[in-house]
Amino acid sequence: MEKVTIRHASPADADAIAHFHVRVWRQTYRDLAPPEIYAALDENLRRNTWREKLAVADPDQIVLLAELEGRPVGIGAAGAPSDAIFGDLGEIKNLCVDPDVKRQGIGRLLLSRLALHLRERGFPGVGLSVVDGNEPAIAFYDAIGGKRAGEYTDAGPIWRSRNIVFVWADSLVL
Template sequence: MTAISIRSANIGDAQMIADFHVKVWRHTYRDLAPTEAYAALDEQHRGKMWTEKLSSNDNSQMVLIAEVDGTIVGIGAAARSSDAIFKGRGEIKSLYVDPDFKRRGIGRALLARLATHLRSIHCQGVALSVVKGNAPAIAFYGKLNGQQVGEYTDPGPIWRSQNIVFAWDDVAILIG
């Protein structure tokens, strides 16, 4: 297997990230998301979202791309959280790995880099939310010693999903 590289994303990557995001999101949520969300959260919608994210002035934000031979195989994003459910912890906003590249350490590597970033901006821990029913992600975060610390309804742009919040107050667990 060719080596996996991880780099910071830039505004020029927005549509490429969006296309990848849609592909993996649709695979992950095909049996969980309502039909209208599945249809509406398309490449155009995600392209606008990623363009806004990558052009924002949020200095706490980091967006990463994992690649093999110039092809995206994973993405991750983190920043300070604005939602009270995260209790001041830094938030992993996105973490997606191509299904054909799972179980190769890409998710762990992205998560470690994002956690390192959140620690560097003095966040007191790391948290993320995962949609109830996303058994592979729930198992992944459990294996990484994530603690289930709450539940909430993500208002989302279209789909109000029920989510489980995982947290790591000892960030070293993720960086290790």
């Protein structure tokens, strides 16, 4: 296998990220999301979201793109907390890895780099939420030392999902 590269995403990456995000999201949530939500969270919606996110000049925000042979195989995004449940922790807002290349350290590397960015921005720790029922992601966060810190309903763009919150109090995720 070729070497995976990780770089900061730019606005020019929005279309590729949206396509990748929808493909991975649909594989992950096909049995978890209600059918109408599954259909509605399409590439158009994701494209607009990623274009907006990548156009913002927020020093707390970071979006990383993992690529293999020029194609996206992972995305990660982090920034200031979006919900009170995270308190003063920085929030990992997106972490997606192509199922074809899982278990090769890409998710861990993305998460580590996102956490390092948040620590450098002064956040005392890192939090993220995962949809209840996404067992592979839950097992991953358990395995890398995430501590379960509660549950909440994520308002999401159109899906109000029940989520489990994981935290790393020292911002070091490895």
